[in-house]
């Protein structure tokens with residue numbers, strides 16, 4: 001449904017998606033491009049992008065459990081909003097992007113050189129706002145193995161987040177622009 005005129009969105013038709021920054025988070029709007037262009041508003045979007053609307057498919061019982069688990073884990077981690085998990089959240093999001101489950105829609109560099117990346121779930125259209133903490137390459141494999149341990153159930157969230165963080169803070173000397181090269185895909 002269009003967030004402005006409240007009429008249905010058409011499958012495979014263009015759609016404008018907008019993040020509206022609120023005091024305690026973000027509101028996601030999906031609108032007809034004409035509605036977005038013409039409707040009056042008194043705020044500037046935090047982010048906006050054009051895409052193609054795809055109507056949510058009927059629930060697919062054959063969907064593999066593993067992939068559900070990976071994006072379920074991301075939802076859960078984001079809802080926890082635990083700074084100790086920021087590296088894990090980011091690496092998991094990148095792994096989901098590489099598995100074509102998420103697509104990156106926007107990236108905003110912060111004054112401290114971290115980047116806010118906005119991912120969209122290809123199937124459900126949800127948006128995920130993920131901080132890219134600019135992990136140093138030498139820390140990346142540790143984070144990846146934590147993500148894999150969480151996905152495979154060999155570690156709990158408590159075990160991962162209570163682990164003392166070494167040099168993840170103040171990693172301002174990261175020299176690469178954009179993303180490092182994390183793993184290929186969540187463990188199958």
Ligand SMILES: [Zn+2]
Pocket residue numbers: 002003004005006007031032035
């Ligand atoms: Zn509309």
